[in-house]
Amino acid sequence: MKKKMSSVPFNGTPEQEAKLDAYIAEHRAEEGCLMPIMQEAQLIYGYLPKEVQIHIAEKLEIPAEEVFGVATFYSMFNLSPKGKYQISVCLGTACYVKGSREVLDKICEILDIQPGECTEDGMFSIEACRCVGACGLAPVMMVNGSDVYGRLKASEVEAIIEKYKEFEREEKEYENMG
């Protein structure tokens, strides 16, 4: 899978860095600690910006290309930030034979982005994911890994996306009021 390095400016906080450094200090002596550290870093920052990868390399005294190599090898490491609402459509075999490709195509069409991309307003990102193991509910899509929509039809996705846009509008109105 080809990955794009983000062009969004890095805006990590000192608190985030302190949290990561504490984790590195605790685990650096363990054999094979690089991946767990990168997984933790992604939890802290939401993705793995170039600056964070270099920081990890310096702390562990290994070449930055080694960190970058691991980051690009595994699909779960994100080099760009994700949308506020991360949509993932399962393209596992069970979902595929039940039509999840049509669901994915429909979402791409509605949001006008491709899998792996994020909408310009930073609201929605979409990805085609591997089997989530809920094959009995195929085809399945998830939003932010927790809202699960099963036995989906392509015709139903517009209403689902609209629901999140509605959340957003309500939140904005609420903010404007306050």
Add this chain to the structure above:
Amino acid sequence: MKTWAELQAIKADVNAKVFAASAPGEYRVLIGLATCGIAAGAMPVYDAFKEAAAGNDKCKVGQVGCIGMCQYEPIVEVIEGGKRTTYVKMDAEKAARVYKEHILGGQVVTDYLLVENGITCNSLEDTTFYKLQKRIALRNCGIIDPENIDEYIARDGYAALHKVITEMSSEDIVNVMLDSGLRGRGGAGFPTGRKWSFAAAQQAPQKFVCCNADEGDPGAFMDRSVLEGDPHAVLEAMTIAGKAIGATQGYIYVRAEYPVAVKRLNIAIKQAKEYGLLGDNIMGTDFCFDIGIRLGAGAFVCGEETALMTSIEGKRGEPRPRPPFPAVKGLFQSPTILNNVETYANVAQIILNGAAWFSAMGTEKSKGTKVFALGGKINNTGLVEVPMGTTLRTVVEQIGGGIPNGKKFKAAQTGGPSGGCIPAEHFDVEIDYDNLIAIGSMMGSGGLIVMDEDNCMVDIAKFFLDFTVDESCGKCTPCRIGTRRLYELLEKITGGEGEMADIDELQALAAHIKDNSLCGLGQTAPNPVLSTLRYFRHEYEAHIVDKKCPSHVCRSLLTFTIDPEKCVGCTKCARNCPANAISGTVKEPHVIDHDKCVQCSVCMQNCAFGAISKD
């Protein structure tokens, strides 16, 4: 730490208080809280029962792992006396009614029972789905609370560990595994006992026991269910393996996509350590064995053993040539054994019941049972465990309940992207390692995806190749470039540009990739192409010669036409066509211009009169 006598006391206590037939009027309510249950909405059901039963000491509410019938989640079992009642497709409202009418009123709520083939079943045990199964690896799934070690102990948990520590030598353990005939459940089917004996024979200061829980085959979820429903079974088996080969450290490499499994494994490890069943001085002896968890990060190739170990080392998970085999030089250059979750789930039972008990099940060369994840076009999606040698027909038609909507069975895919399809002509094949290889598929980890007449086999082959192209690690050329060329050829054929020579090229390229790839991923990547070519060559030819997709899946090959008899001229199709390919006047039949049509099928979806067809 608990002594053996204390563990026996826990066992007796839990059996008497939890598992024994309760007095009439005393209820246990169990809710299936594996990932699939939670995804289907089991948490609100659990909360509803918890809330309703608060303060009622005659009703205990508990959680269990996967009950096995994904289709019917959320599932709730109510146990009273020796009687089990299974409620399916539950929600919080239904839970309140069950509590009121069944728990308080003593009346089974028949509206929520499972209906199989028109017959209402009081409990899961009454279903054909359940009756034809033999549960060994899944014996505790759906029965015990996976977050409670006492319930595992009550079901003979850690008795096998006690037996190997007190009565058996390393050689004894290896011999039992050899005699049992257990073969690796991860796919390749290598005899587990042989693997263990190689590692046991090595002299080394440090050895490792690894568990492959990186279930990467899309459509397979048996390992997840075992980890979520019975995590101690894996811990106990790994500890036994540690004793057998002389290792003191184990690693479970589990997918990060399985958060529930990771959580329950962590709880189980903590509990086992508190009881002195894991860690230093296990059961008061000088045997020490610890287990760590390593999270995968989404790379299919890490299911390959050398790649998995490289990944645990914190590097890019690329495979390396064998030999040296991991049993000689594996993780951190030390002798290592790696088994899959389901393999481990059989180990304690084999130690307790003996090799002869296990080898009495199954076929001549494939012993025991196999768990399959049934999915795709089948009525009962779910997890089933059947003796080796059960026919595909029994699994699909009887246990799986057949194909929905009266459609016809076309093929079943086993072995995922590394396997092949089994067509209707082999519907009566007895499923075991060797029979599946003989017909061009493989056992794989146990994903079994059923396809009906609406699935195009060329499209399915393309789907799997898309997967392998994406997941090829790029280290060796035959796999990196070869799979991409295979994919391009399939794209050409499904796009209507294929020539007959492409079939020969597919075959030649596939053979080359099989022979020359470094690891199992590349060596098996062409299988979906080869097996669909073997059994569904006519579908390839239809795409190439007639420029038709017989299953109406491949878009570029579809022709949409409007039936002038049915068309009333409502103009809806013309207004909605994104390509302006439809013309006609109001109240007159419309016509599609095939040169402009982009085969998006919007017109067909919009037509209220069924006037538009595709071919």
